Amino acid sequence: MNRPAGKADPVMFSLLEAARALEHRLESALAEVGLSMAKYGVVSELARAGEPLALSELAARQSCVRSNMTQLIDRLEADGLVRRVDDPTDRRSVRAAITRLGEERAAAGGRAMKRVEEEFAASIPARDRAVLARMLSGVR
Amino acid sequence: MNRPAGKADPVMFSLLEAARALEHRLESALAEVGLSMAKYGVVSELARAGEPLALSELAARQSCVRSNMTQLIDRLEADGLVRRVDDPTDRRSVRAAITRLGEERAAAGGRAMKRVEEEFAASIPARDRAVLARMLSGVR
DNA sequence: GCGGGACGATTCATAGCTGAACAGAGCGCC
DNA sequence: GGCGCTCTGTTCAGCTATGAATCGTCCCGC
Numbered sequence: 001m002n003r004p005a006g007k008a009d010p011v012m013f014s015l016l017e018a019a020r021a022l023e024h025r026l027e028s029a030l031a032e033v034g035l036s037m038a039k040y041g042v043v044s045e046l047a048r049a050g051e052p053l054a055l056s057e058l059a060a061r062q063s064c065v066r067s068n069m070t071q072l073i074d075r076l077e078a079d080g081l082v083r084r085v086d087d088p089t090d091r092r093s094v095r096a097a098i099t100r101l102g103e104e105r106a107a108a109g110g111r112a113m114k115r116v117e118e119e120f121a122a123s124i125p126a127r128d129r130a131v132l133a134r135m136l137s138g139v140r
Numbered sequence: 141m142n143r144p145a146g147k148a149d150p151v152m153f154s155l156l157e158a159a160r161a162l163e164h165r166l167e168s169a170l171a172e173v174g175l176s177m178a179k180y181g182v183v184s185e186l187a188r189a190g191e192p193l194a195l196s197e198l199a200a201r202q203s204c205v206r207s208n209m210t211q212l213i214d215r216l217e218a219d220g221l222v223r224r225v226d227d228p229t230d231r232r233s234v235r236a237a238i239t240r241l242g243e244e245r246a247a248a249g250g251r252a253m254k255r256v257e258e259e260f261a262a263s264i265p266a267r268d269r270a271v272l273a274r275m276l277s278g279v280r
Numbered sequence: 281g282c283g284g285g286a287c288g289a290t291t292c293a294t295a296g297c298t299g300a301a302c303a304g305a306g307c308g309c310c
Numbered sequence: 311g312g313c314g315c316t317c318t319g320t321t322c323a324g325c326t327a328t329g330a331a332t333c334g335t336c337c338c339g340c
Contacts, residue, residue: 010260011260011272012162012256012261014272014273014276014277015159015272016159018155018159018277019156019160020159022152022155022156023156036295038296038297054318055318055319056318064296064297065298065299066319066320067298067299067321067322071296071297072296072297075294075296090305090306090317090318091305091306091318092304092306092317092318092319093305093318094320116152117150120150120151120152121150121151121152124151125275128271128275129151131268131271132151132155132275133151133154135264135272136151136155136157136158137154176325177326195288196289204326204327204328205328205329207289207290207291207327207328207330208326208328209289210289210290210291212325212326230287230288230335231336232287232288232334233288233289233335234288234289234290
């Protein structure tokens with residue numbers, strides 16, 4: 001949690017800080033069901049897909065590098081939420097299959113996320129929401 | 141760069157993504173002068189303070205834990221941007237003193253930050269800026 | 281004066297992320 | 311059929327962050 005440090009408080013830093021606060025709330029909510037954002041991202045993706053996905057496919061969907069997914073799957077496998085299965089059609093490929101426990105956690109994580117999301121939405125005046133979305137979409 | 145993954149696109153995720161994009165731009169700009177956000181935070185803080193600061197003081201100002209500051213200062217010291225000096229009035233305390241090179245980098249980093257900041261400000265319609273700031277300040 | 285709690289920095293284990301380098305497998309083209 | 315390019319996952323080194331545990335120092339209250 002590192003602050004950019006600037007005496008003034010331009011909107012840019014407010015945005016960064018708000019995002020940090022939000023992220024912290026999400027991590028906390030997920031921690032209660034034994035997940036992190038990174039782990040939730042994978043199990044929810046797998047639950048949604050309904051079939052084992054190749055690690056590179058997962059990396060692409062989570063927009064991270066493959067080496068990161070290797071390690072993330074290592075940890076998820078250690079947690080028993082995911083299992084590595086090999087692809088019979090391509091011996092290079094390794095697919096991640098979600099376990100029963102993984103599915104349960106994904107569902108619980110989804111509920112936790114939804115809770116925070118609703119809490120967040122409630123903190124933004126309804127008619128401002130569209131304006132906010134429009135402004136934020138300009139930041140790329 | 142891990143996406144929370146949700147098929148819908150509630151404002152919350154836009155906010156997180158916008159912040160990520162922004163952070164990436166800041167990191168890139170700072171990388172050109174050999175800094176990261178974490179490092180810039182420290183050297184700019186030291187430059188502003190005008191005197192060596194205790195590591196715990198720095199940690200407090202950057203809102204991170206002390207052990208993180210220990211390592212950050214290790215790297216900054218290796219880079220030659222900072223020097224550890226001991227506090228004659230308290231033998232527990234270790235202060236970080238900025239070097240000449242550190243000051244130069246802090247200045248260059250400040251210019252880089254300012255560039256991005258202005259670029260960002262330009263992407264938000266002027267009359268929306270206050271609205272955005274108000275909304276974001278509600279996220280705590 | 282001194283014993284014990286508070287405080288400062290460090291170390292260690294862990295998590296998450298990146299990019300470079302590598303090995304093995306697939307595949308197109310001659 | 312075999313050469314080379316491409317793709318896959320992994321490993322490794324490095325950065326940033328946290329929290330627990332440790333060690334030395336400080337200082338309050340007795």
